[in-house]
Amino acid sequence: MRFVFILSCFSALAFAQTPAASSNGEAVYKKKCAACHEQTSDRIPPREALQKLPATRIVRALDTGAMMAIGFTINRDDRIAVANYLGTKEVVTGPPPSAFCRDRDVKIANNAKYVWNGWSPGNVNARFQPADIAALSIDQVRGLKLKWAFGFEGDASAFAPPTVIDGQVFVGSAAGLIHAMHADTGCLQWVFQANGSVRTAIVSVPQGNRHSLLFGDMTGWFYSVEAETGKLLWKVHVETHDSTRLTGSPTVYKDTVYVPVASWEETRSGDPDYPCCTFRGSVAAFRIRDGKQLWKTYMTPPPMENGKNARGTPTFGPSGVGVWSSPTVDPKRGVLYVTTGDNYSAPATDTSDAVLALSLKDGQIVWKKQITAADVYSGACAGQSTCGPDFDFGSSAILVNSNGRDLLLAGQKSGFVHALDPDKKGDIVWQTRVGQGGTNGGVQWGMATDGQRVYATVSDVGRSRQTNMTTDPRRYILDPKQGGGLTALKVTDGSKDWHVDAAPCPAGAPSGCSPSQPGAVTLIPGVVFTTSTDGHLRAHSAEDGKLLWDFNTMRDFETVNGIKAHGGAIDGPGAVVVHGMVFISSGYPRNGGVPGNVLLAFGPE
Numbered sequence: 001m002r003f004v005f006i007l008s009c010f011s012a013l014a015f016a017q018t019p020a021a022s023s024n025g026e027a028v029y030k031k032k033c034a035a036c037h038e039q040t041s042d043r044i045p046p047r048e049a050l051q052k053l054p055a056t057r058i059v060r061a062l063d064t065g066a067m068m069a070i071g072f073t074i075n076r077d078d079r080i081a082v083a084n085y086l087g088t089k090e091v092v093t094g095p096p097p098s099a100f101c102r103d104r105d106v107k108i109a110n111n112a113k114y115v116w117n118g119w120s121p122g123n124v125n126a127r128f129q130p131a132d133i134a135a136l137s138i139d140q141v142r143g144l145k146l147k148w149a150f151g152f153e154g155d156a157s158a159f160a161p162p163t164v165i166d167g168q169v170f171v172g173s174a175a176g177l178i179h180a181m182h183a184d185t186g187c188l189q190w191v192f193q194a195n196g197s198v199r200t201a202i203v204s205v206p207q208g209n210r211h212s213l214l215f216g217d218m219t220g221w222f223y224s225v226e227a228e229t230g231k232l233l234w235k236v237h238v239e240t241h242d243s244t245r246l247t248g249s250p251t252v253y254k255d256t257v258y259v260p261v262a263s264w265e266e267t268r269s270g271d272p273d274y275p276c277c278t279f280r281g282s283v284a285a286f287r288i289r290d291g292k293q294l295w296k297t298y299m300t301p302p303p304m305e306n307g308k309n310a311r312g313t314p315t316f317g318p319s320g321v322g323v324w325s326s327p328t329v330d331p332k333r334g335v336l337y338v339t340t341g342d343n344y345s346a347p348a349t350d351t352s353d354a355v356l357a358l359s360l361k362d363g364q365i366v367w368k369k370q371i372t373a374a375d376v377y378s379g380a381c382a383g384q385s386t387c388g389p390d391f392d393f394g395s396s397a398i399l400v401n402s403n404g405r406d407l408l409l410a411g412q413k414s415g416f417v418h419a420l421d422p423d424k425k426g427d428i429v430w431q432t433r434v435g436q437g438g439t440n441g442g443v444q445w446g447m448a449t450d451g452q453r454v455y456a457t458v459s460d461v462g463r464s465r466q467t468n469m470t471t472d473p474r475r476y477i478l479d480p481k482q483g484g485g486l487t488a489l490k491v492t493d494g495s496k497d498w499h500v501d502a503a504p505c506p507a508g509a510p511s512g513c514s515p516s517q518p519g520a521v522t523l524i525p526g527v528v529f530t531t532s533t534d535g536h537l538r539a540h541s542a543e544d545g546k547l548l549w550d551f552n553t554m555r556d557f558e559t560v561n562g563i564k565a566h567g568g569a570i571d572g573p574g575a576v577v578v579h580g581m582v583f584i585s586s587g588y589p590r591n592g593g594v595p596g597n598v599l600l601a602f603g604p605e
């Protein structure tokens with residue numbers, strides 16, 4: 001019986017995964033970089049050019065930049081080792097003094113009115129901003145104009161949503177910088193450097209007469225930073241597995257912050273030498289005051305060694321079931337709803353592709369409703385027929401009251417929207433298909449609802465594996481015609497109210513343009529805001545889907561912080577609407593889309 005050796009196998013593996021001392025930068029370079037960077041091609045910077053870059057910039061290129069597709073196959077210690085081997089020790093200084101405000105005071109009122117704080121206004125994750133707080137009429141939406149653009153220097157992705165509190169903005173970035181800035185001008189008050197990229201929303205919480213900002217990074221660290229000063233209050237390494245990423249935004253209720261934990265191990269396992277898979281998704285609860293962990297609930301039992309792959313590399317399971325989205329709070333029932341992703345390796349568990357209710361108090365699983373069973377999928381699946389369909393939930397379950405009845409609405413990569421009954425352990429009330437679905441299809445970052453209709457966009461991207469990886473570091477080539485679509489469903493019964501197809505990319509759009517719409521939807525009374533991999537931010541009438549306003553972010557921008565910046569694919573957080581302004585970040589090359597590095601702020605004429 002192999003299964004007896006749980007502890008011994010596991011600790012040996014954990015050691016192998018963090019070979020900090022044994023990481024050899026030169027060896028990594030020869031194995032993973034030299035084939036491209038030693039050849040003379042106009043497109044590829046030669047080794048001598050890389051040797052002039054700061055090591056921190058090279059790590060960033062591998063983590064979230066132009067070299068992401070290569071970075072995916074390398075653990076983080078090796079990324080750091082190769083960056084140190086190649087790059088300079090130059091310390092990258094923050095933004096120039098001219099980017100800062102003259103008055104750098106950060107003041108936050110505890111009774112602030114104009115607030116978008118965290119992933120969604122309110123803990124039910126409806127992404128609905130009421131009229132008095134949005135303060136933006138349909139007519140004003142039609143006349144929205146760009147007020148300012150802020151550039152994230154050296155970044156290829158801009159994927160964090162801003163938190164806005166009465167004219168005060170906080171936003172993370174791919175470089176791991178948290179920015180405190182003024183909403184009306186985009187000038188900076190302070191910046192804070194995190195260990196890794198920050199793409200979660202930031203939640204501001206009162207602490208005495210000051211405020212804590214709570215957010216996670218893409219290396220598994222979670223932070224509390226003082227909003228008034230940018231000073232670190234505490235940080236915890238929520239999960240030390242090498243592939244951890246905190247992508248889902250934290251949720252706050254009373255004195256506790258709930259942190260969802262996911263990973264990129266699924267992608268990593270495309271390498272047959274990688275012992276797949278050992279990551280376990282989880283949710284952890286921390287006391288906001290001091291970061292003390294109150295509980296942590298794993299979504300699978302611990303993995304055990306259970307065989308070898310064709311290459312002879314040991315395999316482990318069960319694994320996966322990452323939590324990619326912001327948890328939803330239900331104080332009435334005393335539970336936290338989380339949605340989960342697939343299993344990475346066999347055996348499958350009954351917690352993957354599911355909606356779970358955890359006790360707010362101790363994290364115990366109160367009920368679970370699996371939507372897609374036996375979904376074991378990883379990077380090793382390419383060309384295999386025995387794998388699951390990869391139908392993760394990537395977005396939050398929305399708790400909504402419709403005609404006096406509570407429902408949980410959840411959109412899935414399968415292309416379905418599900419309505420579950422929170423009083424009957426998640427029994428299915430209705431299910432409606434809004435897209436084709438697929439490994440990168442269906443509903444991804446989330447829907448929006450006012451309790452009457454639920455609005456969903458789908459990715460359904462058309463993409464093919466890059467075959468010319470010898471010079472082109474993109475993993476996928478996107479189809480400029482396939483994907484996207486916005487559907488409005490009635491919340492009561494899931495029937496379709498209206499649907500609008502996405503427009504294909506125009507001829508001459510940059511390579512990487514796609515009409516797919518993986519980004520989250522935002523709703524204000526009368527107006528639905530959608531985003532697309534074609535770089536557009538659009539406003540539709542909530543009544544019939546008619547286009548009210550359309551802005552193409554896929555272009556160059558002059559920025560208030562003085563750098564040249566550009567927009568690209570929008571894939572991730574949707575629009576943030578508060579006090580007459582609309583914010584969006586643009587740029588996302590991860591799935592073959594167009595890179596970009598801007599945060600844009602719009603206001604009425």
Ligand code: HEC
Pocket residue numbers: 028029032033034035036037043044045050053057058061062065066067070074082083086469470471472473
């Ligand atoms: C498949 C070919 C290929 C491989 C393998 C590859 N690179 Fe690159 N690299 C490129 C190309 C092409 C560019 C230019 C990217 C662009 O301009 O979009 C580039 C650009 C870069 C840059 C500059 C990015 C920036 O932000 O300006 C860095 C740094 C870099 N590579 C580091 C590495 C390291 C380190 C490795 C190995 C771990 C590596 N590359 C492996 C093809 C490759």
